[in-house]
Amino acid sequence: MKTTLNPLKHFVNASLFNNSSATDWLAPVIQLRRPGWQPGLFRCDVKSKQLINQQVLQLRLKPAANWxxxxxxxxxxLNTEIxxxxxxxxxxxxxxxSLWHQEGEIQxxxxxxxxxxxxxxxxxxxxxxxxxxxxxxxxxxxxxxxxTPLLLIAGGTGITPFASFLNDQVKSAAPVTLLHFAPTAGNHLFSQQFTELAQRSPQFRYLPLSTQEHGYLSSEILRQHLSPNGNDRIMVCGPDGLMKQARKLAEAAGIAADNVVTEAFSLTIDSLESGAAPAIAVSQNGISQRVQPAQADTLLNQLESAGVAIRSGCRMGVCHQCSCLKKSGTVVNLLTGKTSGPxxxxIxxxxxxxxxxIELSL
Known part of the structure; x- marks a missing residue:
């Protein structure tokens, strides 16, 4: 019965609501009472807002009880209306x-x-x-x-996941080293938190490094902080260039590729090739148009520049909101460097x- 009802449900939704789900069709109605509501999202209230410096903002949020x-x-x-x-x-x-368990809040x-x-x-x-x-x-x-010995490498605000899990991680017996690169000394987020954590946790080492004084991640810096047996697990979060450098140096140091884990928070547009950009044929809601980009860029930037409405979120390959169907042509994934089939x-x-x-269906 279940296999019969699922296609029937899809047919009814598509026929009556012209959408893949009744929830999507009802969204505008719900939004009349709850502005900003979207399917799959949870309400949260802003509890506090603090400017840490001229570039960094901290928001404390209290999600709804069903989060x-x-x-x-x-x-x-994070979703808002602009x-x-x-x-x-x-x-x-x-x-x-602890903040979530005690206060029901996140930062x-x-x-x-x-x-x-x-x-x-x-x-x-x-x-x-x-x-x-x-x-x-x-x-x-x-x-x-x-x-397993853990070597954490962060660049700028790439420190955020480490700030979230280090208090719990250092309770284990595994040695942990944190290298945090920032442009100048005194510009390291969570510095006091990590300094105090290192003082009370002998298995944890914290090294705030300024690129102005120490330079960027190098083979010497990496080898200096690896364990003697070289079986470390390396976790890297920050700009794309830092992650690529870390993977390259870890491979040269004999660290297995599976032991290097990365998390991007920005996409390096410098990796885009210059020159003429191929045309894009776009079909959306039964309407087709041809876009001729002025220059090489991501498909998202090219479509938005041409006035094509396309849903997006993180803009760095994490949230998948801009996922669309490539019907023909080839593209290169700027995170992995891999070229698609025709x-x-x-994508x-x-x-x-x-x-x-290429031809896209949005």
């Missing part, structure tokens, strides 16, 4: 489980980009008492529960660059 919670190291999608349109971005939870530590839309909106238009919406917690960027497959517009003329 299922998180594992330290995971991220969420200029009459719902937009979202992905942020890692930077608070530990986000966010770098604000002046040339963006989302984070300047958080700075100027979001206040304590406001209501936002968040997704379930996602991701698997957390350490294994074993005695046939149909689902993420925010991390894909066209190599040939």
């Amino acid at each position: 299922p919670g998180f594992t330290p190291g995971q991220h969420i999608e 200029e009459g349109r719902q937009q979202s971005r992905t942020f890692t939870i930077s608070s530990s489980l 986000l530590t966010i770098r604000c980009h002046q040339d963006g839309k989302f984070t300047p909106h958080l700075l100027s238009a979001v206040s304590p008492g406001d209501r936002l919406y968040i997704s379930e917690a996602k991701g698997t960027f957390f350490p294994n529960a074993d005695s 046939g149909e497959e689902r 993420q517009a925010c991390i894909s660059q066209a190599q040939t003329q």
Whole structure:
């Protein structure tokens, strides 16, 4: 009976609601009473807002009682309305489980980009008492529960997942070393928290490094902090360049690829090839159009520049909101460097660059 009802349910939804689910069709009705509500999102209230420095903002949020919670190291999608349109971005939870268990709250530590839309909106238009919406917690960027030596490498606000899980991680007997790269000394987020943690936890070492004084991650720095037997698990979070460098150096040091885990929070657009950009044929809601981008870029940026409405969120390959069907042509995944086949497959517009003329269905 179940296998019979599922196709019937899909047929009724598609026929009566012109949508794949009744929930999506009812969303505008629900939003009349709950502005900003989206299917799969949970209401949360802004409890506090604090500017840590000129570039970093901390938000403390209290999710609704039906939010299922998180594992330290995971991220969420934060949703709000900007200029009459719902937009979202992905942020890692930077608070530990104790805040969630004791207060029912979580904390986000966010770098604000002046040339963006989302984070300047958080700075100027979001206040304590406001209501936002968040997704379930996602991701698997957390350490294994074993005695393997752990080397953590963070760049800038890539420190946030480590801030979330380190209080619990250091309770194990496994040695943990944290290298945090920031542009200048005194510009390291959570420095006091990690310093105090190192003072009371002999198995934990904390090294705040400034690129101005120490340079970027090097073979010498990496080897200096690996354990003698070289069986470390390395976790890296930060800019794309830092993660690529860490993987390269770890491989040279004999660390197995499976023992290096990375988490991106930004996409390096410098990796885009220059030159003429291939045309994009787009079909959306039964309407077809041809887009001729002015320059090489991600598909998401090219479509938005041409005025094509496409749903997006994190813009770095995490949330999958910009997932669409490539019907023909080839693209390169800017995170993995892999080139697609020429046939149909689902891709993420925010991390894909066209190599040939392509056809997309949104």
